[in-house]
Structure formats: structure tokens, C-alpha cells
Amino acid sequence: MKVLIADDDHVYRSFIRRLLARDTDVDVVGEATDGEQAVSLSERLKPDVVLMDLDMPGVDGLEATRRLKEGGGRARVIMVSNLGDEACRQAAARCGADGFFLKSAEISHLMSAIRQGFQRRKPLGYPETCG
Secondary structure (H helix, E strand, O other), X not given: OEEEEEOOOHHHHHHHHHHHHOOOOOEEEEEEXXXXXXXXXXXXXXXXXXEEEOOOOOOOHHHHHHHHHHOOOOOEEEEEEOOOOHHHHHHHHHOOOOEEEEOOOOHHXXXXXXXXXXXXXXXXXXXXXXX
């Protein structure tokens, strides 16, 4: 499964890339530091799943997700954020995100969501009101 990581935090991107590299079924095909780059790379690299940070400079994760979904991209978008209030979750859902996870969540839960996204099922991490 092809994964694109979009996050302006270099440390977080590196951490996630290293964790995903342990899984032989996962290929991190690219990394973006802002939403504009995430949209561009997604259109070019055709990932199955995009891990999208909600809060990035310039084009944020919400706008990037909206663009990806409106552009007909098939990638499942899993929003990740340090902010976990209901307003953030609802905003992500309205923009078309397929899941929402706190960056502090158990990595095993995030991996499950990535797999479910790849299998085109609804990823974990959303309350039923967002689905």
C-alpha cells in the first residue's frame, strides 16, 4: 500500500516514516510539508492513503483534503492533529477526511486505520456523528 505523509513537523514525519518502513506492505511514496505540496504529490504519486496534518502553513490540511476529494482523487485521507476537540473532527469530516487521529494516539490504532483506509473501509478514529 502506498502512503503519503503530509506534515510540517519534520520530527513527526520522520517518526511515522520509520514506523511505516517496518511494515513490508507499506511503501511511503512521498512526504509533503504543506497542503499545496500534499495535493501536488498526491496527484502525481497516486497514494492509497494520505496521512494529513490538520494544521500546516499556507494551505492547511483541511483545504488540501477538500481539494483532493473534489479533484476526484481516490486516496483515503486520514487527518492527524495535536488538536482533538469535536470542532476539529467535524471540520475534517466536512472536508472529506476518511478518519481523524490525535498524534498522541497509539501507533497500532493508526496502523489499523491505514490498513482499513487501504481496504476502502471507514478508518477508525471518527465518532459516528462524523461518518
